[in-house]
Amino acid sequence: MPPDPSLLARLRAELETYPNVAEKKMFGGVVFIVNGHLALGIHGDEVIVRTTPEVASEALKQAHVRVFDLGAWPLKGWLLVRAQACTSTQALRRWMQTSLKFAGSLPAKSK
Numbered sequence: 001m002p003p004d005p006s007l008l009a010r011l012r013a014e015l016e017t018y019p020n021v022a023e024k025k026m027f028g029g030v031v032f033i034v035n036g037h038l039a040l041g042i043h044g045d046e047v048i049v050r051t052t053p054e055v056a057s058e059a060l061k062q063a064h065v066r067v068f069d070l071g072a073w074p075l076k077g078w079l080l081v082r083a084q085a086c087t088s089t090q091a092l093r094r095w096m097q098t099s100l101k102f103a104g105s106l107p108a109k110s111k
Helices: 006-014 051-060 091-105
Strands: 021-026 029-034 035-042 048-052 064-070 074-082
Touching: 006 029, 006 091, 021 035, 029 074, 029 091, 035 091, 048 091, 051 074, 051 091
Parallel strands: none
Antiparallel strands: 021 029, 029 035, 035 048, 048 074, 064 074
């Protein structure tokens, strides 16, 4: 399923001011890479959020949040957040900050 164009445009606009962000097509959608690490993205009408397993466990208690599962196995710390949970800019930023904080905690990958 292609990425929701409106959700993708909103996320791109929010990420414009962040350094070291690269955009790449992946998982049938678009992802954003920070310091060499996949941080977040859009998969259909859902936001891909990457975080720690502990934060993910808490987030899964919320409506419209599920594990990002690539079929054979779930990815620890990876979530899909439905667009309904990101209708406000504040909500989208909150999920974005969760992912950016996690990606920022990882050592930068060398090119």
